[in-house]
Amino acid sequence: MSTALLQSESTALSDSPSISKELSLVLDPYLSLTIQGDEIRIVDRTPGKATRKSARSCCGVHATTNTSGQDISIPFYNVLWTSADENCLTITSADKVKKGVIPRTRTYTFDPVLQYTVKAFVSKLLEAVYGSAKSRKRLKVLVNPFGGQGLATKIFETQCHSIFNAAQCELSIQTTTYSGEAVEIAERLDIDAFDAVVCCSGDGVPHEVFNGLAKRPDAATALKKVAVCQLPGGSGNAMAWNLTGSGNPSEVALAIVKSVRKPIDLISITQGDRRILSFLSQSFGIIADCDLGTENLRWMGDLRFTYGLLSRIIKQTVYPCDLAVKVVIDDKELIRTHYRQGGYPGQSAREDVDNKNMALPTLKFGTINDPLPVDWELVHHPIMGNFYAGNMAWVSANVNFFPASLPHDAMFDLICVDGTVGRMKALKMITAAETGAHFEMPHVLYRKVVGYRIIPHRRDGIAEEYISIDGERIPFEPFQAEVHSGLGTVLAKGDGYTYHAPGV
Numbered sequence: 001m002s003t004a005l006l007q008s009e010s011t012a013l014s015d016s017p018s019i020s021k022e023l024s025l026v027l028d029p030y031l032s033l034t035i036q037g038d039e040i041r042i043v044d045r046t047p048g049k050a051t052r053k054s055a056r057s058c059c060g061v062h063a064t065t066n067t068s069g070q071d072i073s074i075p076f077y078n079v080l081w082t083s084a085d086e087n088c089l090t091i092t093s094a095d096k097v098k099k100g101v102i103p104r105t106r107t108y109t110f111d112p113v114l115q116y117t118v119k120a121f122v123s124k125l126l127e128a129v130y131g132s133a134k135s136r137k138r139l140k141v142l143v144n145p146f147g148g149q150g151l152a153t154k155i156f157e158t159q160c161h162s163i164f165n166a167a168q169c170e171l172s173i174q175t176t177t178y179s180g181e182a183v184e185i186a187e188r189l190d191i192d193a194f195d196a197v198v199c200c201s202g203d204g205v206p207h208e209v210f211n212g213l214a215k216r217p218d219a220a221t222a223l224k225k226v227a228v229c230q231l232p233g234g235s236g237n238a239m240a241w242n243l244t245g246s247g248n249p250s251e252v253a254l255a256i257v258k259s260v261r262k263p264i265d266l267i268s269i270t271q272g273d274r275r276i277l278s279f280l281s282q283s284f285g286i287i288a289d290c291d292l293g294t295e296n297l298r299w300m301g302d303l304r305f306t307y308g309l310l311s312r313i314i315k316q317t318v319y320p321c322d323l324a325v326k327v328v329i330d331d332k333e334l335i336r337t338h339y340r341q342g343g344y345p346g347q348s349a350r351e352d353v354d355n356k357n358m359a360l361p362t363l364k365f366g367t368i369n370d371p372l373p374v375d376w377e378l379v380h381h382p383i384m385g386n387f388y389a390g391n392m393a394w395v396s397a398n399v400n401f402f403p404a405s406l407p408h409d410a411m412f413d414l415i416c417v418d419g420t421v422g423r424m425k426a427l428k429m430i431t432a433a434e435t436g437a438h439f440e441m442p443h444v445l446y447r448k449v450v451g452y453r454i455i456p457h458r459r460d461g462i463a464e465e466y467i468s469i470d471g472e473r474i475p476f477e478p479f480q481a482e483v484h485s486g487l488g489t490v491l492a493k494g495d496g497y498t499y500h501a502p503g504v
């Protein structure tokens with residue numbers, strides 16, 4: 001059998017930008033590689049293992065898998081890199097192990113006369129495995145050493161670093177040394193030098209990065225150019241779950257390597273004279289109270305939130321406020337239709353930030369200090385229990401609080417529930433929120449909105465009151481929110497563009 005590059009159809013190698021047809025490379029009578037469908041199939045019937053071992057060392061690559069006598073298929077998604085020199089072809093893939101994925105390199109030798117054919121095959125394979133995703137991404141990695149249980153540094157080094165290296169990403173790794181440093185890093189970032197800022201942290205550091213980018217004079221340009229993403233290294237890793245469907249650091253690293261840039265709606269919050277951006281959620285009432293008001297119970301670990309919820313539900317705690325909301329859809333059936341259509345086609349166009357040095361968009365509804373927009377009505381809510389606005393579905397690893405949320409529909413979701421709803425109903429809602437089933441509950445007011453103003457009221461005898469933006473505490477003062485269509489950029493896994501959560 002002669003060694004040759006075979007194609008099942010007479011397509012020239014350079015014909016198509018992606019491999020849609022079968023393409024085979026026969027390296028010797030025992031070894032062939034075929035690009036087929038969305039995977040690479042390697043048929044290796046080489047007798048004995050000695051040849052293969054010496055082949056591996058020729059490239060200085062340590063292969064952890066001996067492919068002799070094995071036929072294997074590697075999905076394109078898992079192929080991190082491939083290259084060839086004059087007589088050696090290597091394929092590095094992220095292989096599934098018990099806990100996530102690890103990079104493995106497989107090496108195959110060939111007769112040097114084949115090198116140009118092999119190199120052509122390699123370049124076709126690289127095209128196929130990255131598709132529309134950028135290869136060799138340039139990543140600014142920020143590691144919060146205090147994220148979660150203080151394990152972010154270890155998580156990055158043991159589970160993520162090798163995936164990025166194997167995918168030939170350009171890395172600039174920085175450990176944050178104080179709270180708020182990520183804001184400064186993003187504010188001063190060379191936005192032409194990086195494709196993304198990768199936060200190995202909880203949701204606090206991505207919040208800081210969005211806000212650092214927002215502080216720049218060229219904020220809108222920077223938010224468009226630089227994607228923000230997360231390696232799950234904190235206690236709340238909502239961003240990773242929503243955009244990749246995983247909370248496993250190595251799997252998320254692989255997703256970042258293979259992800260495509262996508263726009264995401266961001267929400268401006270004005271309070272006093274400040275304007276900040278929110279990418280995840282805003283809460284007032286029971287959620288903010290449990291999240292931020294149970295710091296004294298940190299010794300309880302994850303249970304502190306549940307304990308906080310139960311104790312407040314039993315007391316039927318209310319959080320009075322005045323609220324004006326600019327609602328777009330308030331009917332659950334219509335929200336479902338909107339979700340299933342993926343938003344309103346044409347209505348979610350990214351605000352124009354193509355020009356260089358574009359600043360943050362102006363606020364259509366003004367700030368909290370401006371008169372209320374004429375068509376907004378401020379309504380007193382003496383028995384508000386849960387005011388929760390969100391722009392992502394998962395608010396934590398197992399709570400799909402905003403199941404109808406879409407990343408880029410120029411709206412965000414608002415849930416309001418009375419504090420006097422009844423203890424059993426409130427308890428059922430907690431369980432239902434794990435899957436998003438609370439969406440159906442009649443006492444859960446679920447609306448798609450573009451903005452709101454909320455004026456929280458202090459309660460007699462309560463020393464500390466809380467408002468949370470993306471899990472971070474802001475002063476207990478009135479604030480106003482307004483969505484910006486596609487102002488931010490993220491790296492999201494998959495061809496479509498919904499969050500990786502059960503929808504409605």
Ligand SMILES: Nc1ncnc2c1ncn2[C@@H]1O[C@H](COP(=O)(O)OP(=O)(O)OP(=O)(O)O)[C@@H](O)[C@H]1O
Binds near residue numbers: 236
């Ligand atoms: N070196 C540091 N020292 C102290 N704080 C830091 C440091 N680096 C980052 N931070 C702060 O830690 C906060 C929480 O970070 P992050 O969200 O990454 O972790 P987390 O464990 O999910 O957080 P938490 O449970 O406290 O909300 C952020 O507000 C960030 O400013």
